[in-house]
Amino acid sequence: MTTPDHRLDRATAQRVSLDLVRLVKLLKAVRQHAPRLHPAVDTMAYPVLFNLAHEERRVSALAECVHSDISTTSRQVSSLVGHGLLEKVSDPEDGRAQVVRLSPAGHDLLARIQEQRNAWFEQLLEGWTAQEASDFADHLERFTAALERSHLSSPTSTTSTTEH
Incomplete structure (x- = not known):
């Protein structure tokens, strides 16, 4: 008895590759034109908000979570703190360091972002x-x-x- 061949054929790999590149480009275009739910928050900072939804983190750990460098993440955090969406507090494990967490306003904004995003995906998956x-x-x-x-x-x- 022979076993089925589970290797991916080159043509399918190419289809996946092409469609994923197309998808990434479309998502970037959509992101640039997405309505801002907070006038001062760029959609590029959304991953920072999402990654703080359930856990406070140091900026270095947050940068790892959002696959970004520390300087970029630090600038985003500073902006979000300045707009009252994040708070910096002493790290409970090391009082010399700080962690970042969502403020009540940040939680509210994140809930609105999630609601809008979920509604959009429901539309996309209609049918x-x-x-x-x-x-x-x-x-x-x-x-x-x-x-x-x-x-x-x-x-x-x-x-x-x-x-x-």
């Missing part, structure tokens, strides 16, 4: 069956995990979690 959407979510999670593992095993990688 899909519940099973198709669930299968897509499963495959997307699996692909993202594989990409993250590949990124983490790369010799130049210093990041550890996904961006939202």
Whole structure:
């Protein structure tokens, strides 16, 4: 008895590659034209907010979570603190250091962003069956995990979690 061949063929790999590049470009274009729910918050700072939703972090750890350099993340944090969306507090594990957390206004903004994003994805998936959407979510999670593992095993990688 022979076992099925589970290797990916080159044509399918190319389809995935082309469509993912197209998807990334479309998402960047959409992000640039997305309505701002807070006039001073650029959509590029959204990953910072999402990664602080359930856990306060040091800026260095936050930079790893959003796959960015510390200086960029620090600038975003400073801006968000200045607009009252984040708070800097003493690190409970090391009082000499600081951690960043969402302020009440930051939690409110994040909830509005999530609500808007969820409504948009519901529109995009209109016409899909519940099973198709669930299968897509499963495959997307699996692909993202594989990409993250590949990124983490790369010799130049210093990041550890996904961006939202």
